[in-house]
Amino acid sequence: MRKIIVAxxxxxxxxxxxxxxxxxxxxxxxxxxxxxxxxxxFRVGHGCEGKPTTKISMQVPGTVSSxxxxxxxxxxxxxxxxxxxxxxxxxxxxxxxxxxxxxxTATDEGxxxxxxxxxxxxMALPDGEPGDPLWFPFVQECPGGDSHEWIEIPETVEEWGxxxxxxxxxxxxxxxxxxxxxxxxxxxxxxxSEEQIRTIAAEEASENDxxxxxxxxxxxLGAIGVAFGVTANMRARKAEK
Numbered sequence: 001m002r003k004i005i006v007a008x009x010x011x012x013x014x015x016x017x018x019x020x021x022x023x024x025x026x027x028x029x030x031x032x033x034x035x036x037x038x039x040x041x042f043r044v045g046h047g048c049e050g051k052p053t054t055k056i057s058m059q060v061p062g063t064v065s066s067x068x069x070x071x072x073x074x075x076x077x078x079x080x081x082x083x084x085x086x087x088x089x090x091x092x093x094x095x096x097x098x099x100x101x102x103x104x105t106a107t108d109e110g111x112x113x114x115x116x117x118x119x120x121x122x123m124a125l126p127d128g129e130p131g132d133p134l135w136f137p138f139v140q141e142c143p144g145g146d147s148h149e150w151i152e153i154p155e156t157v158e159e160w161g162x163x164x165x166x167x168x169x170x171x172x173x174x175x176x177x178x179x180x181x182x183x184x185x186x187x188x189x190x191x192x193s194e195e196q197i198r199t200i201a202a203e204e205a206s207e208n209d210x211x212x213x214x215x216x217x218x219x220x221l222g223a224i225g226v227a228f229g230v231t232a233n234m235r236a237r238k239a240e241k
Contacts, residue, residue: 025138025150027168028118034172035127037066041120042168047113048142054110055141056119057103061134063126065090067099070120075104090124110142128172133157137167 023045032038047053060067062085069077082100089095104119111117125134138150152163160166 023116024166025140025168027136027170030169031171031173032125034125034130034132034175036125036176037122038125038170039120039122040170041070041118042136042138043116043118044111044140045116047111048140048146048148050113051142051144051146052106052110052112053117053140053142054106055103056105057101057139057141058119058121059101059137060099060123061085061126061136062100063128064123064134065095065098065126066122066124067102068122069099069102069104070122072104072117072119074108074110075106075119078103078105088124125170125172127175130172130174132172133169134172135167135169 025045026043027040028043029040032040042058044053044056062083065084065088067079069079071077079099080101080103081097084096084098087094087096102121135153137153140148140150142148148165150165150167152166154160154163154166157169157171160169
């Protein structure tokens with residue numbers, strides 16, 4: 001029994017030691033609307049095998065514009081401007097350049113290996129199909145020349161977890177307003193989902209219940225009116241006698 005406990009403890013220690021090294025850099029949230037403005041945070045979960053992270057560099061896809069990195073206490077920010085993949089029309093202006101790289105440099109001890117830090121970025125996402133990924137190659141630098149390069153790009157997002165050092169990503173979702181348009185189209189004559197049918201049926205049932213209640217109250221009020229009329233008529237006859 002003692003051997004089993006010792007062996008189990010050893011396994012837990014090994015997992016605890018290995019976990020920081022395997023913690024990938026991720027974007028949270030990792031989904032944003034196509035052709036819309038979006039804010040996310042890139043989470044760095046550890047340093048370099050006991051050493052703190054003192055510098056972080058991230059490349060921005062050439063289709064992303066209006067990039068604004070978040071101020072992080074204890075870190076300086078530097079950006080590099082470059083050409084966009086294609087010119088973008090915005091508010092009557094043609095934009096050809098934008099932030100292509102962001103670098104955060106620690107001004108003190110940096111990010112300890114046992115801690116995590118988030119680096120926020122707001123941006124304008126490109127137009128595209130829902131499910132299209134955007135990749136943000138990421139490099140952590142630590143004292144002594146050690147580094148972690150999160151730059152591997154899989155063929156699909158589903159294969160992301162199979163890579164040793166994958167780049168963080170953001171997946172495009174339907175553009176703002178498209179989902180509402182799709183629901184309206186379905187209601188106007190397109191194929192409705194089972195959930196939509198149940199919702200409409202529930203609304204109609206509620207309306208029918210309301211109509212039935214109003215009719216019932218009308219009958220009661222009518223009966224009360226008739227009763228008052230009969231009573232008044234009987235009193236009038238008695239008064240005449």
